[in-house]
Amino acid sequence: MIQLEYFLLLAAALFCIGIYGLVTSRNVIRVLMSIELMLNAVNLNLMAFSNYLDPASATGQVFTVFVITIAAAEASVGLAIVLSIYRNRDTVDMEQFNLLKW
Amino acid sequence: MDFSALAAQLNAGAILPEGIVIITLITVLVGDLIGGRASSRWTPYLAIAGLFAAIVALVYQWDTANPIAFLGGFNSDALSVVFRGIIVLSAMITVPMSIRYVEQSGTSLAEFIVILMTATLGGMVLSGADELVTIFVALETLSISSYLLTGYMKRDPRSNEAALKYLLIGAASSAIFLYGVSLLYGLSGGQTRLSAIAAQLAADSSDAPIGLVVALVFVIAGIAFKIAAVPFHQWTPDVYEGSPTPVVAFLSVGSKAAGFALAIRLLVSVFPLVSEQWHFVFTALAILSMVLGNVVALAQTSMKRLLAYSSIAQAGFVMIGLIVGTEAGYASMVFYLLVYLFMNLGGFTCVILFSLRTGTDQISEYSGLYQKDPLLTLGLSICLLSLGGIPPLAGFFGKLYIFWAGWQAGAYGLVLVGLITSVISIYYYIRVIKMMVVKEPQEMSDSVKNYPPMRWNLPGMRPLQVSLVVALVATSLAGILSNPLFTLANDSITHTPLLKAAIAEQAAAMVSHTETVETIAIAPQ
Amino acid sequence: MTLAEGVQLVSFGLLAAMMIAAALGVVLLSNIVYSAFLLGIVFVSISGMYVLLNAGFVAAAQILIYVGAVNVLILFGIMLVNKREDFAPVRRAWLGKVATGAVCLGLFALLSTMVLGTPWALSSEAAIGDGATVMIGLHFFSDFLLPFELASVLLLIALVGAIILARREFIPDEMPQDTVGDALKLPERPRELVPASRDGAES
Numbered sequence A: 001m002i003q004l005e006y007f008l009l010l011a012a013a014l015f016c017i018g019i020y021g022l023v024t025s026r027n028v029i030r031v032l033m034s035i036e037l038m039l040n041a042v043n044l045n046l047m048a049f050s051n052y053l054d055p056a057s058a059t060g061q062v063f064t065v066f067v068i069t070i071a072a073a074e075a076s077v078g079l080a081i082v083l084s085i086y087r088n089r090d091t092v093d094m095e096q097f098n099l100l101k102w
Numbered sequence B: 001m002d003f004s005a006l007a008a009q010l011n012a013g014a015i016l017p018e019g020i021v022i023i024t025l026i027t028v029l030v031g032d033l034i035g036g037r038a039s040s041r042w043t044p045y046l047a048i049a050g051l052f053a054a055i056v057a058l059v060y061q062w063d064t065a066n067p068i069a070f071l072g073g074f075n076s077d078a079l080s081v082v083f084r085g086i087i088v089l090s091a092m093i094t095v096p097m098s099i100r101y102v103e104q105s106g107t108s109l110a111e112f113i114v115i116l117m118t119a120t121l122g123g124m125v126l127s128g129a130d131e132l133v134t135i136f137v138a139l140e141t142l143s144i145s146s147y148l149l150t151g152y153m154k155r156d157p158r159s160n161e162a163a164l165k166y167l168l169i170g171a172a173s174s175a176i177f178l179y180g181v182s183l184l185y186g187l188s189g190g191q192t193r194l195s196a197i198a199a200q201l202a203a204d205s206s207d208a209p210i211g212l213v214v215a216l217v218f219v220i221a222g223i224a225f226k227i228a229a230v231p232f233h234q235w236t237p238d239v240y241e242g243s244p245t246p247v248v249a250f251l252s253v254g255s256k257a258a259g260f261a262l263a264i265r266l267l268v269s270v271f272p273l274v275s276e277q278w279h280f281v282f283t284a285l286a287i288l289s290m291v292l293g294n295v296v297a298l299a300q301t302s303m304k305r306l307l308a309y310s311s312i313a314q315a316g317f318v319m320i321g322l323i324v325g326t327e328a329g330y331a332s333m334v335f336y337l338l339v340y341l342f343m344n345l346g347g348f349t350c351v352i353l354f355s356l357r358t359g360t361d362q363i364s365e366y367s368g369l370y371q372k373d374p375l376l377t378l379g380l381s382i383c384l385l386s387l388g389g390i391p392p393l394a395g396f397f398g399k400l401y402i403f404w405a406g407w408q409a410g411a412y413g414l415v416l417v418g419l420i421t422s423v424i425s426i427y428y429y430i431r432v433i434k435m436m437v438v439k440e441p442q443e444m445s446d447s448v449k450n451y452p453p454m455r456w457n458l459p460g461m462r463p464l465q466v467s468l469v470v471a472l473v474a475t476s477l478a479g480i481l482s483n484p485l486f487t488l489a490n491d492s493i494t495h496t497p498l499l500k501a502a503i504a505e506q507a508a509a510m511v512s513h514t515e516t517v518e519t520i521a522i523a524p525q
Numbered sequence C: 001m002t003l004a005e006g007v008q009l010v011s012f013g014l015l016a017a018m019m020i021a022a023a024l025g026v027v028l029l030s031n032i033v034y035s036a037f038l039l040g041i042v043f044v045s046i047s048g049m050y051v052l053l054n055a056g057f058v059a060a061a062q063i064l065i066y067v068g069a070v071n072v073l074i075l076f077g078i079m080l081v082n083k084r085e086d087f088a089p090v091r092r093a094w095l096g097k098v099a100t101g102a103v104c105l106g107l108f109a110l111l112s113t114m115v116l117g118t119p120w121a122l123s124s125e126a127a128i129g130d131g132a133t134v135m136i137g138l139h140f141f142s143d144f145l146l147p148f149e150l151a152s153v154l155l156l157i158a159l160v161g162a163i164i165l166a167r168r169e170f171i172p173d174e175m176p177q178d179t180v181g182d183a184l185k186l187p188e189r190p191r192e193l194v195p196a197s198r199d200g201a202e203s
Helices: A004-022 A028-053 A060-091 B003-010 B012-041 B043-061 B079-107 B109-128 B130-148 B158-185 B196-201 B210-226 B235-242 B245-270 B277-295 B305-324 B327-358 B374-388 B392-410 B412-437 B461-478 B483-494 B497-509 B509-516 C001-026 C032-052 C056-080 C093-117 C130-139 C146-167 C197-202
Strands: none
Touching: A004 A028, A004 B158, A004 C001, A004 C032, A004 C093, A028 A060, A028 B158, A028 C001, A028 C032, A028 C056, A060 B158, A060 C056, A060 C130, A060 C146, B012 B043, B012 B079, B012 B109, B012 C146, B043 B079, B043 B109, B079 B109, B079 B245, B079 B327, B079 B461, B079 B483, B079 C197, B109 B130, B109 B245, B109 C146, B130 B245, B130 C146, B158 B196, B158 B210, B158 B235, B196 B245, B196 B509, B210 B245, B210 C093, B235 B245, B235 B305, B245 B305, B245 B327, B245 B497, B277 B305, B277 B412, B305 B327, B305 B392, B305 B412, B327 B374, B327 B392, B327 B461, B327 B483, B327 B497, B374 B392, B374 B412, B374 B461, B392 B412, B392 B461, B483 B497, B483 C146, C001 C032, C032 C056, C056 C130
């Protein structure tokens, strides 16, 4: 039988990979992808808890649906901002965005 | 569950103010769609009217008999009413000051107002949210519309860059917050309502389980980002410098107030088990914010960056109230935020006026302004002095109340740090005023020399003037006539069952301070 | 161990390996297009996990929204900012990477201690299975009604805002200042005037 802990460990690993990507990426779009990885780790957590601790009422599944919705909105806004900065600056390199002191 | 029973349980009347904001927002959006460019004559005023109606509705919500709505998802208690009021009020003052700014930048006004009102809506729901999913959705509504507002001047590379940094840091911090929230959901065995989580955690736990501590740390990362506490403040100066000034005004008051509302509700109701830990973390955050905010502000050359660091420091002062956790502590938070609303918005209105005329935010460009524009100089001076805490302005009484509450509760170290850093802060506020007032005519900066004559009849200038005057009058009078505000702040705490229970617990924990808790109702003189 | 459980375990192992490998690829590969496709694999394998967790509806939603919308959006984003860009090397970048890696490993160690050390209150109730779809609908219209409605406003505004930010506007370089009449006009040039070469040069 698959244990709850397996899923939680997997989610923790995914979350840490996401954080690594968030900090080390130079390309803005990769940073956005890393954030998606982190949100997916959260979703996996929620779904695992929902299945093992609260199987009858599916609250965790509802939560996950909300997270998916909002992640989509966030991704679209993020890409819109990336597009507008790319038009003005002609680069997607994080290190080049130094007009404001970081 | 049939429909009428469900409708009664939903108690949707509790979100009437939010409903008014949504209806106004959609009317503005559709009106702009139909009316085209000409509609920008009336949309801002409609928005102001709608926000005012929301405030009126909030007044009627005060002390409602049945505050719990949406089956426990939303709590319209006095605390949430007061915080929602602060957020709506800040939006209501921000709209008139943005009309001219947005028009002059050549972007469309109606969408700006719509996004601003969505941010307001998110902040309002966040202040009352009593359940994890609602908290998350409201937090993201506030954040995503803030990202959009920050990047609204899309032809300005600095605005783009500010939006990008805000988005990346904000999205990362909300993902971390969400991880903490998912742990809370698991630790409580599948509960999402805050009270149920707290009950479940208290029922089945030993002291301070590691899972709860990890969840606490993750959740604090999300909250500290919203209230811009050091070391989660990295985004603040950049975002404040790059984004459109009216947006900064809203972020520095409305968004911050929403963050504090979330902090109070979440920490007090869910984490009493690890209360020692979160008090420790917040003490560290408060000290760091006060010291770093005030010290780094000394070195700033841009007015907006100066105000950014000053807002970080002010957040540190407000946190003292949260840490002491007495009735006076919470009341002083609310009181300070109310006062801060007016003085900070007033300051930003002056900065907007100056940058509309001269196109710069550099502090050195302000030199000699008194010769050309005494009204602006007076306004900015009053607001800065009030932020610095000079009597008899409102900011002085706000700080006094917070420090008094801290002293009464025995947080001597924090209060001392606060006192010393606010003395430092007076220096950099006075420096700006000195720059404006004392300089001789020949030392005037170039932009002041070329200062265009005052033209209040341009479209959008009247509302700007109105919001300047309102903020100024409130800042100067709130100091002298502060009693109604004191009463409001105190009532909002005493009428909130959640805080009453928490305060009682705190009092029981600190037996030595029982006497202070009883003498709390007296306002500091 | 019954056969079904064995199948479950094996598929879990496969999905987990696929997910971790793809996620590492997303953050480590230098070509951003590969990363984007690997991100799709991560999403698909997570959706497989959801099936293992008795949540068919959310698994379908995961595929539809993450793979069908978010991932495609990211690919579009990559296409639109498609510029072969060799990032100027930052000195001692590896040091930062090693430090970050160490911190992330430490975080993982902390989280796994927490996961293994916490006595989770496992429930013995039967999983709701396919009835979850009905249950989710019930939740949306009862206790999660407020976030549901708020999310609709949020989606509307994200739509409006993303269009505003991403739309090209062509503005004369100098805005007329302080002229009342011009301030109320839509400051946009007709589309034809735009040189197409800007796009051509970038690709």
